[in-house]
Amino acid sequence: MTAGDGVRDTLARLRADVADLHRMLTRYELVTWTAGNISARVPGRDLMVIKPSGVSYDDLTEERMVVTDLHGRLVDGDQAPSSDTDAHAYVYRHMPEVGGVVHTHSTYATAWAARGEPIPCVLTMMADEFGGEIPIGPFALIGDESIGRGIVEALHGSRSPAVLMQNHGPFTTGKTARDAVKAAVMLEDVARTVHIARQLGEPIEIPSGQVTSLFHRYQNSYGQRTDR
Amino acid sequence: MTAGDGVRDTLARLRADVADLHRMLTRYELVTWTAGNISARVPGRDLMVIKPSGVSYDDLTEERMVVTDLHGRLVDGDQAPSSDTDAHAYVYRHMPEVGGVVHTHSTYATAWAARGEPIPCVLTMMADEFGGEIPIGPFALIGDESIGRGIVEALHGSRSPAVLMQNHGPFTTGKTARDAVKAAVMLEDVARTVHIARQLGEPIEIPSGQVTSLFHRYQNSYGQRTDR
Amino acid sequence: MTAGDGVRDTLARLRADVADLHRMLTRYELVTWTAGNISARVPGRDLMVIKPSGVSYDDLTEERMVVTDLHGRLVDGDQAPSSDTDAHAYVYRHMPEVGGVVHTHSTYATAWAARGEPIPCVLTMMADEFGGEIPIGPFALIGDESIGRGIVEALHGSRSPAVLMQNHGPFTTGKTARDAVKAAVMLEDVARTVHIARQLGEPIEIPSGQVTSLFHRYQNSYGQRTDR
Amino acid sequence: MTAGDGVRDTLARLRADVADLHRMLTRYELVTWTAGNISARVPGRDLMVIKPSGVSYDDLTEERMVVTDLHGRLVDGDQAPSSDTDAHAYVYRHMPEVGGVVHTHSTYATAWAARGEPIPCVLTMMADEFGGEIPIGPFALIGDESIGRGIVEALHGSRSPAVLMQNHGPFTTGKTARDAVKAAVMLEDVARTVHIARQLGEPIEIPSGQVTSLFHRYQNSYGQRTDR
Numbered sequence: 001m002t003a004g005d006g007v008r009d010t011l012a013r014l015r016a017d018v019a020d021l022h023r024m025l026t027r028y029e030l031v032t033w034t035a036g037n038i039s040a041r042v043p044g045r046d047l048m049v050i051k052p053s054g055v056s057y058d059d060l061t062e063e064r065m066v067v068t069d070l071h072g073r074l075v076d077g078d079q080a081p082s083s084d085t086d087a088h089a090y091v092y093r094h095m096p097e098v099g100g101v102v103h104t105h106s107t108y109a110t111a112w113a114a115r116g117e118p119i120p121c122v123l124t125m126m127a128d129e130f131g132g133e134i135p136i137g138p139f140a141l142i143g144d145e146s147i148g149r150g151i152v153e154a155l156h157g158s159r160s161p162a163v164l165m166q167n168h169g170p171f172t173t174g175k176t177a178r179d180a181v182k183a184a185v186m187l188e189d190v191a192r193t194v195h196i197a198r199q200l201g202e203p204i205e206i207p208s209g210q211v212t213s214l215f216h217r218y219q220n221s222y223g224q225r226t227d228r
Numbered sequence: 229m230t231a232g233d234g235v236r237d238t239l240a241r242l243r244a245d246v247a248d249l250h251r252m253l254t255r256y257e258l259v260t261w262t263a264g265n266i267s268a269r270v271p272g273r274d275l276m277v278i279k280p281s282g283v284s285y286d287d288l289t290e291e292r293m294v295v296t297d298l299h300g301r302l303v304d305g306d307q308a309p310s311s312d313t314d315a316h317a318y319v320y321r322h323m324p325e326v327g328g329v330v331h332t333h334s335t336y337a338t339a340w341a342a343r344g345e346p347i348p349c350v351l352t353m354m355a356d357e358f359g360g361e362i363p364i365g366p367f368a369l370i371g372d373e374s375i376g377r378g379i380v381e382a383l384h385g386s387r388s389p390a391v392l393m394q395n396h397g398p399f400t401t402g403k404t405a406r407d408a409v410k411a412a413v414m415l416e417d418v419a420r421t422v423h424i425a426r427q428l429g430e431p432i433e434i435p436s437g438q439v440t441s442l443f444h445r446y447q448n449s450y451g452q453r454t455d456r
Numbered sequence: 457m458t459a460g461d462g463v464r465d466t467l468a469r470l471r472a473d474v475a476d477l478h479r480m481l482t483r484y485e486l487v488t489w490t491a492g493n494i495s496a497r498v499p500g501r502d503l504m505v506i507k508p509s510g511v512s513y514d515d516l517t518e519e520r521m522v523v524t525d526l527h528g529r530l531v532d533g534d535q536a537p538s539s540d541t542d543a544h545a546y547v548y549r550h551m552p553e554v555g556g557v558v559h560t561h562s563t564y565a566t567a568w569a570a571r572g573e574p575i576p577c578v579l580t581m582m583a584d585e586f587g588g589e590i591p592i593g594p595f596a597l598i599g600d601e602s603i604g605r606g607i608v609e610a611l612h613g614s615r616s617p618a619v620l621m622q623n624h625g626p627f628t629t630g631k632t633a634r635d636a637v638k639a640a641v642m643l644e645d646v647a648r649t650v651h652i653a654r655q656l657g658e659p660i661e662i663p664s665g666q667v668t669s670l671f672h673r674y675q676n677s678y679g680q681r682t683d684r
Numbered sequence: 685m686t687a688g689d690g691v692r693d694t695l696a697r698l699r700a701d702v703a704d705l706h707r708m709l710t711r712y713e714l715v716t717w718t719a720g721n722i723s724a725r726v727p728g729r730d731l732m733v734i735k736p737s738g739v740s741y742d743d744l745t746e747e748r749m750v751v752t753d754l755h756g757r758l759v760d761g762d763q764a765p766s767s768d769t770d771a772h773a774y775v776y777r778h779m780p781e782v783g784g785v786v787h788t789h790s791t792y793a794t795a796w797a798a799r800g801e802p803i804p805c806v807l808t809m810m811a812d813e814f815g816g817e818i819p820i821g822p823f824a825l826i827g828d829e830s831i832g833r834g835i836v837e838a839l840h841g842s843r844s845p846a847v848l849m850q851n852h853g854p855f856t857t858g859k860t861a862r863d864a865v866k867a868a869v870m871l872e873d874v875a876r877t878v879h880i881a882r883q884l885g886e887p888i889e890i891p892s893g894q895v896t897s898l899f900h901r902y903q904n905s906y907g908q909r910t911d912r
């Protein structure tokens with residue numbers, strides 16, 4: 001098998017995975033109509049697989065997924081890539097450890113984003129998954145590098161794989177696209193729970209030393225060893 | 229094929245489309261029991277296809293859809309047309325660019341309508357889809373032209389394809405019935421997110437120049453060219 | 457066919473209808489676990505068909521439905537009747553126009569009941585269906601006639617087919633069990649929408665003359681003539 | 685049949701039951717991703733059956749369930765047990781009447797836990813099921829006995845089979861795993877309803893004598909005699 005075959009196989013697998021993972025966005029009600037997208041980096045290549053623009057989740061097949069380079073230029077596929085492709089591409093160029101990116105407008109996370117308010121770490125599950133508060137990124141218009149740059153700057157000052165872009169919505173990252181989807185699902189869950197807790201008073205903060213120890217334990221010992 | 233065959237084919241297609249689109253209202257939980265309806269203009273004819281009154285969504289087949297003229301008089305079908313037919317008809321008579329109309333009592337949109345309060349434009353997704361705030365139409369009783377007139381007057385002062393009729397609920401419009409359904413789905417989504425954002429403080433406003441540039445970009449470049 | 461056959465046929469049909477209508481309670485998420493029940497009066501007989509106590513909705517077949525007299529004594533069936541049977545029976549004894557009763561603990565209606573606060577009529581859909589505010593019934597312990605009496609007294613002072621029993625939850629009535637289920641579904645919908653409207657300010661009241669005219673129009677002209 | 689066969693049969697049945705009961709957690713939306721777990725005591729043995737760690741609910745088969753002793757040490761199974769195993773084990777060691785334990789991060793229950801605020805008994809359904817308020821347990825880090833001890837101490841001062849661990853989430857108990865699941869489902873339901881009631885004012889309290897009489901009636905006479 002030539003190097004070319006290896007890439008073809010990897011691309012085929014990633015197209016199928018990314019198409020399939022979009023079902024988690026509808027199952028957990030993180031997206032409405034066509035407003036959310038997932039991408040995966042092609043390992044070892046300056047390429048990514050991403051959702052086409054404006055296509056309904058019911059019609060997302062692996063054949064319709066598109067491949068772009070890390071400046072968002074179409075490399076393979078019949079369809080125009082997601083209108084958020086530039087932001088995904090910027091993240092892959094500047095965060096080599098990231099293998100997957102997810103963008104949604106999930107309700108509670110976007111509500112925090114509309115107020116430009118980070119989500120405080122008041123749940124053990126948040127400490128486990130996010131290692132502290134969920135940061136806010138700047139207001140930025142689509143169409144140049146400002147969304148991507150805002151995401152990367154906000155994530156660099158944080159343990160969190162998730163950022164809330166002001167007035168816009170969440171972007172999440174992970175080692176793989178599946179990890180980024182898990183972060184998007186857990187983010188909406190904690191955004192909702194902390195919102196509801198705050199409606200009737202102030203949640204109790206978790207001291208930062210205990211946030212750190214919860215984060216390290218969870219990142220190192222949760223799940224099956226083969227899963228990690 | 230005679231002109232008559234062409235109309236018959238168009239009517240058959242519109243009956244099937246409109247019946248089918250009602251499934252999006254239940255899927256996105258915009259309607260309860262029988263309280264919501266969709267219509268489509270028959271292109272080039274003073275006719276529309278609309279839901280029959282009081283029929284459950286499970287029982288909506290294309291055969292049960294009814295055809296009326298643009299004053300709401302039954303032209304074809306066995307069933308009485310929706311009790312909101314006069315409002316749909318008024319919109320088609322006065323807004324020639326509109327090809328589809330949707331009416332629901334979706335929860336969050338109706339909650340803003342109950343307070344008579346427009347939804348402020350604090351989300352990039354709202355700027356994209358609605359081009360600014362969602363306006364309020366007047367309180368109006370069913371039974372004459374006052375609902376239709378209220379909708380048309382409110383929409384004429386706005387870029388938004390959606391209006392919240394006071395104490396009543398939303399009406400949305402589009403070039404096609406599918407576009408009007410998309411507007412109804414996105415409206416409930418932004419009504420919910422802005423409501424939740426407002427529960428814990430004031431959302432940050434988006435400057436009106438940036439609302440305008442988001443709106444124009446989205447209306448001109450989102451999606452696949454063949455989709456638009 | 458003897459009179460006995462007619463009653464047997466009616467009972468068989470009512471058992472099937474009442475069993476089947478419970479699916480609407482789960483579909484509209486009005487009930488949790490086994491906490492809600494529906495009954496139907498047997499026309500012309502001092503009998504009713506009601507859900508058995510503590511049986512899960514997945515296991516509700518027509519065979520498991522039970523028949524009692526209008527004092528809640530078991531007449532036919534292998535299972536103990538619902539623990540709310542006495543309340544249903546009291547309603548049938550004192551409201552001859554009622555043919556169906558539904559009891560749930562649906563979330564928003566029960567939240568108004570917990571505060572002992574009637575739901576104000578601020579939606580045209582409420583005026584249509586309920587003809588005014590949804591009244592509150594007294595706090596009453598299970599085990600004697602006090603729940604049934606509380607329901608009947610609250611409904612007698614109102615156009616509404618629904619009442620919120622304080623600290624407990626809603627009971628709804630109708631000409632048929634299906635009508636009572638519709639009232640339970642619409643009640644939760646308006647309880648939710650008015651709650652959400654009130655969270656961010658005061659809804660605009662609908663003048664009582666207009667509530668009356670909406671109610672009369674809807675009760676007399678909505679739907680298909682054969683449906684009513 | 686030898687004693688060994690009897691245990692094998694019991695274990696097989698408990699593995700199937702516990703795997704199956706996890707479906708109730710997703711059906712009632714009490715869990716997100718893999719964040720919730722159920723266990724059952726093996727009657728007459730110092731053993732329990734529990735969910736493996738980090739396994740998705742779609743992939744939970746009876747074969748993947750694991751058996752541990754009552755100190756959380758793996759006795760049978762290929763997978764690492766739930767990271768909450770120590771807490772479940774502590775409960776079984778100190779509460780011999782408990783046959784099942786459930787842990788979730790269900791939204792409304794966890795919101796009360798984040799504020800460290802017990803849920804007041806303002807609904808007849810709460811009085812029936814929980815016999816009073818739902819107590820708060822202490823903040824405790826995972827990794828030693830402090831979560832288990834916190835659960836047991838909070839439950840010993842209460843009639844409630846449910847406790848809200850501060851900043852963490854609910855644990856519920858029951859005679860069987862199914863009873864503990866029912867308590868988890870009802871807990872989220874009352875946590876949600878009381879939260880919503882409190883958003884617009886103060887719910888009316890139920891006098892404690894009446895809470896007691898509701899609790900005793902329900903525990904002794906609800907449901908079918910064969911069910912209890």
